[in-house]
Amino acid sequence: MDLNKKINQWIFLLAMSFIWGTSFILIKKSLLAYTPIQSGALRISFAFIYFLPIAISRIKKLDKKNAKFLIIIGLIGNFFPAFMFAFGETRVSSSIASMLNSITPIFVLLIGILFFKSKATWLNIIGLVIGFVGTLGLISANPANLLSGWNIGAVIILVATLFYGINTNILKFKLKELDGLSMSALSFMFIGPFALSVFFSTDIKEAYLHPDFWKSTISLAILAFFSSFIAVILFNWLIKYSTPIFAASSTYIIPVFAIFWGILDGETLTLIQIISIIIVFVGVSFINNKKPVIKNYVFKLKEKISSDRNPKKNYFRLCKNIWKN
DSSP: OOTTSHHHHHHHHHHHHHHHHHHHHHHHHHTTTSOHHHHHHHHHHHHHHHHHHHHHHTGGGOOHHHHHHHHHHHIIIIIHHHHHHHHHTTTSOHHHHHHHHTTHHHHHHHHHHHHSOOOOOHHHHHHHHHHHHHHHHHHBSSTTSTTSOBOHHHHHHHHHHHHHHHHHHHHHHHOTTSOHHHHHHHHHHHHHHHHHHHHHTSOHHHHHTSTTHHHHHHHHHHHIIIIIIIHHHHHHHHHHHSOHHHHHGGGGTHHHHHHHHHHHTTOOOOHHHHHHHHHHHHHHHHHTOOOOOHHHHHHHHHHHHHHOSSTTTTHHHHHHHHHHO
């Protein structure tokens, strides 16, 4: 599939969104028998096993220059978030967890501006502000009073989205020489053994004796295969052929699938939470806006008019063309 074509990028985006939209309910089911630490560690361990044959076949692509960044994206893009989302979903519903995940593009832009010299328009900056206002409604312990305190589970998930924002920029700007599959496989090669050691250091017997042991284990195996294996490959490929913001925009669609699964599982949402996620979406839509800033419009308009033989006659045509471009 040619990912230089926009239509194929959207196909990847939708497939990835469906997979990740299902992941939140699978995390919830994994917590029936496992602790958050066991859930996160076993999820990464399963993904490590899936990636291992690919990692071995691509070990030659590993060098001193990319090794440190592969370790970083393995930790902040997969390892720590796996535990954070598991911990978070002990305090918030899977639907709310997916909504908080929608904040990722906000952190992608913010980290890009602060550390990777990414450019932003005034609309992008407005989007950041709007997005963070919506975030307050999602992390508040009492949605009716945004200043009453924060839900610790929501805050933990929020930190995970910050890690995703850092990870996305590193993938785009620091690992250009590696393809998506190699990045994914080699990064899991570093974190997989550590995850296995964490899992086996816990009380596995208690989880095994739990009546929902197999349901939780199968949920994690499916979660790791699709969300940590297939979707990560799709995401990394998408990053290589599009932009970090476009790839992270899957978070628009993810909550739709996640809320659907949550409702089927008996979850409910408050009006404040629904309004908050709409506000976040508005902010993210501004962040995704790539139109030039107003001063660039003015500059281009002056440039066009000065070179046009009949500037008054063509003024509106020029404005229209500048807006399109």
